[in-house]
Amino acid sequence: MTNEGNIIALLPLLLFMAVMVGISIFVRHKQAGKNFVGSYFIGNRNLGGFVLAMTTVATYSSVSSFVGGPGMAYKIGCGWIYMAVVQVTAIFLVLGIFGKRVALLARKFNAVTVVDIIRERFNSNFLAAVSAFVIVLFFCGTMTAQFVGGAKLFSTVTGYGYEVGLVLFGLIVVICTSIGGFRAVAITDTCCALIMMVGIVLLLNYVLQYGGGYENIMTTIETNNPEMLEPFSAGNMPLGLYFTQWLLVGICTIALPQSVVRGISYKNTKGLHSAMLIGTVVVGFMNIGINFAGVLAHGVLPGTPEDYGGVDNIIPTTIVTVMPIELVGLAIIGPLAASISTISGLLIVASSAIIKDVYMHYKPNTESSKLKMLSMATTAIIGGVVFFIALTPPSLIWLINMFAFGGLETAFFWTLLLGLFWKGANKAGAMLSMIGGTIIYCATQAAGFKILGLHQITIGITVSLILFLIGCKFGKSSDKETLEKFFPND
DSSP states (O other): OOHHHHHHHHHHHHHHHHHHHHHHHHHHHHTTTSOHHHHHHHGGGOBOHHHHHHHHHHHHSOHHHHTHHHHHHHHHOHHHHHHHGGGGGHHHHHIIIIIHHHHHHHHHHTOOSHHHHHHHHHTOHHHHHHHHHHHHHHHHHHHHHHHHHHHHHHHHHHOOOHHHHHHHHHHHHHHHHHHHHHHHHHHHHHHHHHHHHHHHHHHHHHHHHHTTSHHHHHHHHHHHOGGGGSTTGGGTSOHHHHHHHHHHHTGGGGGOHHHHTHHHHBSOHHHHHHHHHHHHHHHHHHHHHHHHHHHHHTTTSOSOGGGGTSGGGHHHHHHHHHSOHHHHHHHHHHHHHHHHHHHHHHHHHHHHHHIIIIIHHHOTTOOHHHHHHHHHHHHHHHHHHHHHHTTSOOSOHHHHHHHHHHHHHHHHHHHHHHHHHOTTOOHHHHHIIIIIHHHHHHHHHHHTOOBTTBOTHHHHHHHHHHHHHHHHHHSOOOOHHHHHHHOTTO
16 A cells, blocks of 8 residues: 555544544543533533443444454354354344333432442442453553554554554543543444444445446355355354354353443433333344455455465455545544543443542542542543553454453352342352452463364353352341342342
């Protein structure tokens, strides 16, 4: 790509980033004088259905959804799409199961975070502190994957260096999130989600044009790699992988803190119901569309992922190959927007875990001006730490992302699900489940230990359930006052 091409590809991205900064400054100005904690961390519980849907979708859809995922679809074939389609239910389930319950509880206790609700349910400051630590720990892993994926995509498509991309979009997202808080994140997430859909449509259109149409591309794939059209891809997509991925990116994602916290922020029940429907349609289109683009890419980029530098380079290479230079910059905004929206959403939740869940609990009378400074500084510091980790990029972004997903799911799935819907849940069960399950999950990941070849999430989620039930059996029951707060009708 020529220098002129580089600049043309870069201009739409620079414009998009400038708009994001403008939105953050505008939102911060509009919220001046309001309750800082409520506005900065949950947008004053005032999100409408469309914005709630889009911010939930954008936070759930990471750069691995647009880079690593379709790269695997290029390698494996239609089986990857059949596996990934379970994600279509994620938004509907998380808002349907936790949305109203979390909203009612948050308003009752004036909770701002998921950790606030855990603290109230189990009457444990220690468990709340552990929850905050787990959130920050695994969020850093997820954010690292987003930084790396975004910078690699930027470098491949524009021709500029990896470090340039990391500095450019990394600093922008940290600045925007630090300034604007949750409300700015929700609005920019909405913009990001809309642009993601535009990018997918453009990519599909030009892949089909470049490959001579759908029938020609599929004929090429069927001739050269017929196994790609089979559900199990000649053993490359075994039933065990289906099962564990359905757990990892489908069922268990309902308890991800960054998704559950959205239930605290919506305005009314009508908005919640609208968000469930809109979010399901949007995430379905995005998930199926981008993975289908990965399969189609095999018909225009012959060979293996290694021929193009690995799985993570398939979509960037496809964009550069099939699209006109004047649209390349617009196309990469989609996957970069996925990276930006995920980072910003995680940054806010990580920052709230430190400031709201730990610092303010022990210093509740801190002045608003000091809280504002500390919150913005904490957000910036966390982003800065992840930025420096990303300077030495790891490979296989989707693996890093899946590790962090599994850790968060192991820690929070049973704690939230049983804690909010079962009277028998107690502090001992939640403590054993979160700490023991997470340690076992990380240990099996580090050792590479698997049972029947299944992903370690199966071990983590099973062990955490067993430990939860043991704790409930032998630990002290929740006190009557707490049960009356959470289960008043019983």
